Structure formats: structure tokens, C-alpha cells
Amino acid sequence: MHDDHDHDHGLAHDLAVMERMMARRRALKWFAGAGTVALVAGCGGSDASTGTTSSSSATATPTPTPSTTATPTPTATGTTTACIADPTETAGPYPADGTNSASGSTSNVLTASGVVRSDIRASFIGATTVATGVQVTLTLTLVDVNATCAPLAGYAIYLWHCDRQGLYSLYTASAQSYLRGVQVTDANGQVTFTTIFPGCYDGRWPHIHFEVYSSLSNATSGRYATLVSQLALPSSVCSTVYVDTATYPSSSSNFARIALSSDGVFADNTAAQIAQQTPTMTGSPSAGYQAAAVIGLAR
Known part of the structure; x- marks a missing residue:
């Protein structure tokens, strides 16, 4: 090696x-x-x-995402395709629906003959006095909020309110039975009442009471209401109507002291609830008003 x-x-x-x-x-x-x-x-x-x-950003090709082909939201086809349930409100001290008494006896106008009527301006029990004031033709549309606002036919709606002086028939206007009546909803869920614009009494926003019953027989039997609530009258129309102090003697001054935000019934409602509870109104004091409102019922 x-x-x-x-x-x-x-x-x-x-x-x-x-x-x-x-x-x-x-x-x-x-x-x-x-x-x-x-x-x-x-x-x-x-x-x-x-x-x-x-050069690099110009040649980049983004990959499409599924969100660009999402199914479009259906477009509403009518005024009743968007609705909410009307809130329950107090019937107040003057309902005459069998739940309280007047002049020492139970007051129940619902069991009286002739209560089913469209024009509610005249008294129909005893006296025949006709309530005077600015005429209002009010159409209510009852819908089911749990069925895409489908109209509810065959329901009974009992409507009542004070007169031009802020008095209620059968109570503070005890000799009268005007401004009360019942109508049954048609195939479109609608009822129409011919009445007057109510006055404004001290401490309350101008309003209209109503009760909803699932049938006319339930309404005329009393104490079977599905919904008890109220409508709030539009501020601008109130101001216009109450200028006539000869017809509405104390309404202008009473109205000046009240607001929706201080009203004991409407103050705690949401903006959406107030919007639905406020009828749309067209017309004038001389020609009368056409009014309409949707009533949402959660069945």
C-alpha cells in the first residue's frame, strides 16, 4: 500500500x-x-x-361566487303584502260591549237589533239623533300576518268612537246610541263605515276604537273579541278639521296639549305600529274624507 x-x-x-x-x-x-x-x-x-x-392585475380573472346568482327577493304586489300585527289596546271605559256597565246596568250594544250597519252616524236605540261633524268614509282591511297578509273574510269588526264634542253614546251621551256599529269582512277582508271625524277630548290623542271577532255570531254574543285596539287619527287632518271651532268647540285647544309621545295608549308603540294604526286620509272638511287602514291579526 x-x-x-x-x-x-x-x-x-x-x-x-x-x-x-x-x-x-x-x-x-x-x-x-x-x-x-x-x-x-x-x-x-x-x-x-x-x-x-x-400588467399582473389586468390579467387576473376572479372566480365567480354563488352569491352573484342568488335568488331575487319577490317584489310586493299590493299594499297588504307588508303588514304587522296590530297591538292590543285598552277598550277604554265606554266600549258598550258587555264588559262594563252604564247607568247602573250592563251596556252591550252588540246584542241590540240594528247594530250591524255601515252608516253609524244615527242613533238606533230609542232616539234617532244623527251625529254631526265632518264626514269620514273609513275602509278597514283585515289581514292574517302569519299568512303573507292574506285577507280574512267573514270576520266581524265592531267600531266606535266619541262624537264631535268628545262624548260617547250610551255613557257621557247616555240618551244616544250613535257612532257604534258592526260590519262583516268581505272576500277582500274589507269593511266600510260611514261616520264623522271624532273630536279631541282632554288627555287623549284623537282616536277610533275597534274590536275584531272571528265571526258575526261571536260578535253579537259579546266577550269573544280576538283583538281589541285603536286607530290614531293623522295629525295634519286633526289640525285642519279642528280649525272649525263652531263644529268642534273644544278640540283645537285639547289637541294642542297632547302628543302621540305623551298619549297614554299610543306612547309605547313602535313607529311601525303607529304607522299601521294611522289611517291614510284624503279629502277636505267640506267634501269629507276617505280613509283606509290595514288591521293585522296574528292568528
Whole structure:
């Protein structure tokens, strides 16, 4: 065994070895340059992916998402396609629906003959006095809020309110039975009452009372109301009507002292509830008013 060193073989051998070493260094230098180019190219791709140049952002193609083809929301086709349940309100001290008494006896106009009527301006028990004031034709549409606001046919609605002086028949106007009546909803869920614009008495926002019954027989039996609530009359119409102090002697001054926000019935209602409880009205004091409101019932 012996050591075999390159420098032991003479000049010719050393030259050959040097030649091979030079070739090897050139190859290594070439590979190092190629690696640098590859590295730079890799960095250029990373920059493009960040969108720092206009060319890279222009060629990017976003992938569509399912949200762009979501099913559109159906468009409402009528005024009763958006409704809420009317809040329950007090019947007050003058309902005449068999739940309290007047003049020492139970007052229940619902059991009286002739209570089913559209024009409620005249008394129909004893006296025949006709309540005077600005005429109002009020159409109510009863809908089921749990069935996409579908109209409710065959329901009975009992409507009552005070007269132009703020008095209620059978109670503070005890000899009268005007401004009370019952109607049955038609196929469109509608009833229409011809009445007068009620006066404003001290401490209450001008309003109309109503009760909803599932049938006429339930209404005329009394004490089976599905909903007891009230309508709030529009402020602008109140101001217009009450200017006539000859017809509405105390309403203007009473109205000036009350607001929806301070009313004992409407004050705690939401804006949406007040909006539905306020009838839309068109007309004038001289020509009369056409009014309409939706009543939402949660069955």
C-alpha cells in the first residue's frame, strides 16, 4: 500500500490536472449564474401576485361566487303584502260591549237589533239623533300576518268612537246610541263605515276604537273579541278639521296639549305600529274624507 499524490507524477500530469480544475470552476460559475436567474424570476412572480404592477392585475380573472346568482327577493304586489300585527289596546271605559256597565246596568250594544250597519252616524236605540261633524268614509282591511297578509273574510269588526264634542253614546251621551256599529269582512277582508271625524277630548290623542271577532255570531254574543285596539287619527287632518271651532268647540285647544309621545295608549308603540294604526286620509272638511287602514291579526 502506498500514497498516490498528484504532485508525484511530473509536469505533464500536473498540467492535465490543472486543466480539469479550470473546466470544473467554469462549470460551477455557470451553474451559479443560472441559479441567480432562477431566483430573480421567482421573486418577479411573487411581486406580480401582489398586484403591484398593472400588467399582473389586468390579467387576473376572479372566480365567480354563488352569491352573484342568488335568488331575487319577490317584489310586493299590493299594499297588504307588508303588514304587522296590530297591538292590543285598552277598550277604554265606554266600549258598550258587555264588559262594563252604564247607568247602573250592563251596556252591550252588540246584542241590540240594528247594530250591524255601515252608516253609524244615527242613533238606533230609542232616539234617532244623527251625529254631526265632518264626514269620514273609513275602509278597514283585515289581514292574517302569519299568512303573507292574506285577507280574512267573514270576520266581524265592531267600531266606535266619541262624537264631535268628545262624548260617547250610551255613557257621557247616555240618551244616544250613535257612532257604534258592526260590519262583516268581505272576500277582500274589507269593511266600510260611514261616520264623522271624532273630536279631541282632554288627555287623549284623537282616536277610533275597534274590536275584531272571528265571526258575526261571536260578535253579537259579546266577550269573544280576538283583538281589541285603536286607530290614531293623522295629525295634519286633526289640525285642519279642528280649525272649525263652531263644529268642534273644544278640540283645537285639547289637541294642542297632547302628543302621540305623551298619549297614554299610543306612547309605547313602535313607529311601525303607529304607522299601521294611522289611517291614510284624503279629502277636505267640506267634501269629507276617505280613509283606509290595514288591521293585522296574528292568528
